[in-house]
Amino acid sequence: MHISVVGLSHRTAPVEIRERLSIPEQTMETSLQSLKGNDQVIEASILSTCNRLEIYTLVRHPDLGVSAVSDFLSGHSGLGTSELSPHLFSYHHADAVDHLMRVAAGLDSLVLGEGQILSQVKKMMRLGQEHKSLGPILNRLLTQAVSTGKRVRSETNLGTGAVSISSAAVELAQLKLGQSRGLDQLVTLESEQIAVVGAGRMSRLLLQHLQSKGAAGVVLLNRTVERAELLAKDFPELPVQCRPLTDLDQYLSTCSLVFTSTAADDPIIDAARLKPLNRRSRLRLIDIGVPRNIAADAAEVPGVESHDVDDLQEVVARNQEARQAMAREAEQLLNQEAQQFLDWWDSLEAVPTINRLRSAMEAVRTEELQKALSRMGPDFSARERKVVEALSKGIINKILHVPVTQLRAPQSRQDRQQSLRTVERLFSLEESGLE
Numbered sequence: 001m002h003i004s005v006v007g008l009s010h011r012t013a014p015v016e017i018r019e020r021l022s023i024p025e026q027t028m029e030t031s032l033q034s035l036k037g038n039d040q041v042i043e044a045s046i047l048s049t050c051n052r053l054e055i056y057t058l059v060r061h062p063d064l065g066v067s068a069v070s071d072f073l074s075g076h077s078g079l080g081t082s083e084l085s086p087h088l089f090s091y092h093h094a095d096a097v098d099h100l101m102r103v104a105a106g107l108d109s110l111v112l113g114e115g116q117i118l119s120q121v122k123k124m125m126r127l128g129q130e131h132k133s134l135g136p137i138l139n140r141l142l143t144q145a146v147s148t149g150k151r152v153r154s155e156t157n158l159g160t161g162a163v164s165i166s167s168a169a170v171e172l173a174q175l176k177l178g179q180s181r182g183l184d185q186l187v188t189l190e191s192e193q194i195a196v197v198g199a200g201r202m203s204r205l206l207l208q209h210l211q212s213k214g215a216a217g218v219v220l221l222n223r224t225v226e227r228a229e230l231l232a233k234d235f236p237e238l239p240v241q242c243r244p245l246t247d248l249d250q251y252l253s254t255c256s257l258v259f260t261s262t263a264a265d266d267p268i269i270d271a272a273r274l275k276p277l278n279r280r281s282r283l284r285l286i287d288i289g290v291p292r293n294i295a296a297d298a299a300e301v302p303g304v305e306s307h308d309v310d311d312l313q314e315v316v317a318r319n320q321e322a323r324q325a326m327a328r329e330a331e332q333l334l335n336q337e338a339q340q341f342l343d344w345w346d347s348l349e350a351v352p353t354i355n356r357l358r359s360a361m362e363a364v365r366t367e368e369l370q371k372a373l374s375r376m377g378p379d380f381s382a383r384e385r386k387v388v389e390a391l392s393k394g395i396i397n398k399i400l401h402v403p404v405t406q407l408r409a410p411q412s413r414q415d416r417q418q419s420l421r422t423v424e425r426l427f428s429l430e431e432s433g434l435e
Contacts, residue, residue, distance in 0.1 A: 001042065002062045003141065003345075005096040006069040006088060007054030010110045013087035015310045019291035020077040023048040024263065025127070031076065032133035038068040043135040045128040045142060047103070049120050050165060050290035050309055051110050056100065056124075058137045066090045097341055100141065101334045104149035106158060110309070111168050111316055112323040113158040116201070118149040141341060148337040156329040166205030166261075168312040169288050170213055173257055175315055176284060176305065188214035193255040195219040197248065197268070199228045202261040202288055207231070211238040219255065221245050253277045257284050260293035270295035274304055288312075343410040350407040353420045356429045357403075361396050368392070 008021060023031050023046055035044040035055065043058035055073070059065025070088065074081050091099050099108070104121045106113040125142040128134035134142070152158055174186035181187065194215055196203050199222040210218055217239035222228040225244050232240035243251070245268075252258065252274065262268065269285065285306040287294040292308055299306040369392050373385060407419055423429065 001137070002059050002065065002093055003056070003096045003137065004059055004062055004065050004069070004090060004092050005054055005056045005099055006066055006073070006090045007047075007052060008087045008089065009052035009054070009108070010310065011108075012089055015290060015292060015308050016296075017079075017084075017087050018051070018053065020079060021048075021053040021073060022291055023053065023076070024265075028127050029131045031072075032128065032131045035069065035072055036133050038072075040065045040068045043138040044133045045124050045138055047120060047124045049117065050288065052103075052108075054103070056096070056138060056141070058135065062092050094338070094342055097141065097338045098334070100145045101148050101338050104145040105152040105330055105334060106149070107327055107330060107334070110312060111164060112320065112327055114164050115153065116164050116205075118146065118153070121149060122146055137345075140344065144337060144341050148334065151337070152330045152333060155333060156326065158323075158326045158330050164205050164209075165288050165309065165312065166202050167209045168315050169259060169286050170206065170209040171315045172307060172312055173259075173284065173286055174213060175318075176307070177257075180282075186213075189257070190214040190216050192216075192257045195221060195251045195255045195258045197221045197245070197258065197260040197293065198262040198289070199224075199231045200261060200263065203259075204231055204234070206259050206261065206288075207235050207238060207240070211235060217241070219243055219251050221248055221251065249273070249277060252283065253279055255283070256281055258286070260285070260287045261289050262293050264289070264293055265291055267291075267295035268293050269298055271297040271301050274298055274301045279303055286311075346410070346413065346416065347408040349413075349416060350420060353423055353429060354404050354407060357423060357427060358400065360427055360429060361400060365392050365396050 008018065010018070013021075028046060028048075031046060032044055035041050035046075035057065040059050040061060041057050042060065045056045047054040047056070053073075055069050057065055057069060059068070070081065070085070073079075073088070074084055077084065100121075102108045104118055106115065106117050109117050121142065125134070125139070125146065128138065128142070170189075171186055173192075174189060177189065177192070178185050178187040189210065192215070194210060194217070196206050196210075196218055199220060203220070207218060207220070215238065219241045220228045220232055221243050223245045225242050228242040232242055248268070252269070258269075260269065274283075281303075283304045285294050285298060285304065287306070287308045290309060294306055294308065296306075298304055369389060372388065373380065376384075403423065407416070407423070411419075
């Protein structure tokens with residue numbers, strides 16, 4: 001068996017490719033079952049975010065397993081293998097474990113150290129458990145990845161400050177506004193007429209950062225106004241007007257800055273929608289949705305400036321050096337956590353031998369117990385029989401404790417295999433490898 005990850009991210013693929021690979025939660029069960037339907041795939045889990053799609057699997061053969069996942073991705077996206085392959089990466093075993101730990105810690109994120117990725121890894125684990133695509137191996141790996149992400153944030157400075165896609169989007173707006181005034185710096189947003197489209201988690205973070213960056217007020221548009229109003233209640237110090245999504249054209253006409261973050265599968269703003277609007281000022285659109293909420297042709301409309309998640313790199317690069325220093329704090333911790341999982345994985349090699357050793361000892365215990373009980377005669381009470389049986393089990397467990405602990409302890413593969421062969425030879429155990 002082998003642990004593998006196949007995927008793409010903001011590092012390997014542009015947003016127009018990533019949005020083709022996005023897997024929404026409502027189709028996650030079908031996707032996981034499709035993966036599990038392949039003979040090569042034993043366990044599977046899917047991480048789908050705006051900046052990455054990664055499929056973690058336990059496979060029978062590394063090359064055949066990666067090929068099976070790649071075929072799934074090609075079928076899901078409608079992209080041919082030759083078109084998709086240049087954007088894919090794959091890691092095996094220790095490298096796959098290292099990669100997941102880095103992802104959970106925020107070290108592989110567009111915004112280094114972002115906190116939202118940890119909740120997305122938790123969600124990946126929850127969905128895998130709900131849809132029964134996880135087994136003991138990936139369940140253990142994802143559990144440790146989540147605990148590693150938490151530990152990085154509690155024991156290092158990596159998670160300090162505003163680090164999220166939403167915060168980068170707000171800083172991009174500040175930077176572009178400053179550049180329009182001939183300033184290469186972030187400026188306050190207090191003079192901007194701002195709208196946010198969507199009322200999900202990303203929009204919550206947008207409101208939080210807009211408030212901290214000086215926004216005088218925000219129009220919050222959502223398909224259901226009630227949900228927008230619930231979100232607005234959490235920001236009593238920020239004037240928020242809640243409007244239905246059907247009013248979008250009105251605010252595209254009057255606002256100077258519009259953020260979009262919805263779960264729509266297709267763009268909700270495009271050139272055809274923008275051209276008829278009677279605008280008097282420049283409109284800046286910032287889209288942090290994947291799939292994109294704003295079509296690429298929106299930027300072709302005079303007076304409209306459009307940005308998507310890939311454009312956030314301009315802001316991220318300004319802060320990267322300082323955050324890289326923080327990231328180095330986390331590296332040693334991540335190495336420890338990854339090695340802990342790999343030690344556990346290696347210890348599984350001893351499980352078949354340990355099970356056969358326990359079975360052999362249990363057979364001896366049962367046989368000798370029956371001989372002893374038969375000599376005790378009918379006067380031996382049921383309670384006394386239970387005491388003697390418990391005694392025999394306790395003796396076996398005490399005898400096996402040290403050798404079993406030693407067989408499972410962290411050690412080189414060569415040393416473990418030598419110990420296993422010695423145990424199998426001494427106790428005449430039938431040899432069998434780990435399946």
